[in-house]
Amino acid sequence: MKTNPLRALIDRTVTEQPDDAQQVMQKALDALPKHRHTRVWRLVALAAALLLIGVPSLYWYQHATRPTVAPTVAMTPAIDWTQANFYRGPRSPVDIDMSSAIRVGPPINTFDDYINASQLTFLGTVTHLRSLVQANMPYTLATVAVDHVLTGDPNKQGHTVDVMFMGGNITKKEMLAPVSMKPWTNQQEAQSDDVVTVESADANLPQIGKHYAIILRAPEKDTRPFNVPYAWPVMEGRGVFTLDADGVYRQKKLIMPFGGDSGVRVPDTERSEMTARMQALIKSKTQPIAALNQH
Known part of the structure; x- marks a missing residue:
């Protein structure tokens, strides 16, 4: 049973988590077989590379830029x-x-x-x-x-x-x-x-x-x-x-009272x-x- 070179490459890339999308795409292109279906493979490799880089990047962006939410409590009303x-x-x-x-x-x-x-x-x-x-x-x-x-x-x-x-x-x-x-x-x-x-x-x-x-x-x-x-x-x-x-x-x-008739203030x-x-x-x-x- 032949091993799909693109599948193997994707599996390795997910593990390695390269930072540069260009590197991923170049690796994919270099590993592809040189035959008449190369053009199709190039398109598939490009889509896979974009998916590998785009999804994690989008996830990171959404979480890194999300504003910090305070614990859920009723807001103190403004002072009049x-x-x-x-x-x-x-x-x-x-x-x-x-x-x-x-x-x-x-x-x-x-x-x-x-x-x-x-x-x-x-x-x-x-x-x-x-x-x-x-x-x-x-x-x-x-x-x-x-x-x-x-x-x-x-x-x-x-x-x-x-x-x-x-x-x-x-x-x-x-x-x-x-x-x-x-x-x-x-x-x-x-x-x-x-x-x-x-x-x-x-x-x-x-x-x-x-x-x-x-x-x-x-x-x-x-x-x-x-x-x-x-x-x-x-x-x-x-x-x-x-x-x-x-x-x-x-x-x-x-206001301190006096202690009865004694004239002494109660402490x-x-x-x-x-x-x-x-x-x-x-x-x-x-x-x-x-x-x-x-x-």
């Missing part, structure tokens, strides 16, 4: 910088009643208590703000992009959550409505549409583009009285840590410990990922 001046009125710090934001249940004192009472703890960026007023009290609904999940469902990363904050924008008319008929109320103020910004003494108001670590409760099943989906931070503002310029996430500094040891524990949690969850990215 038009809301940079969202809080339009003069600031009015007040001690807001937290009763509507605190759930009846086991005591929440330590950092572990906060985490156990939460559904999600994450690092996030505020992308959008919305003012709400209920029972003559202002609230701010912040859309927060989940940049990194610390505890809870990792699938939340790359998505957004709507977080409710106490305080925000409200007109003087809305704020003073409960006392508008009192004889000591300034009636001009009580009918004013001027906006003031009320800020809780216990938490910072969310700011567009700012970064936070938030310990979040489960979303409220009953969206009333706001009629929008939302979730509270654990213990309202105490479950919110703001990223400071030194790279540390901190709770809002508490703010609780919040320092909470800040330290939050930093430790962030470090434990983000450093392994940073190490993997370096390799």
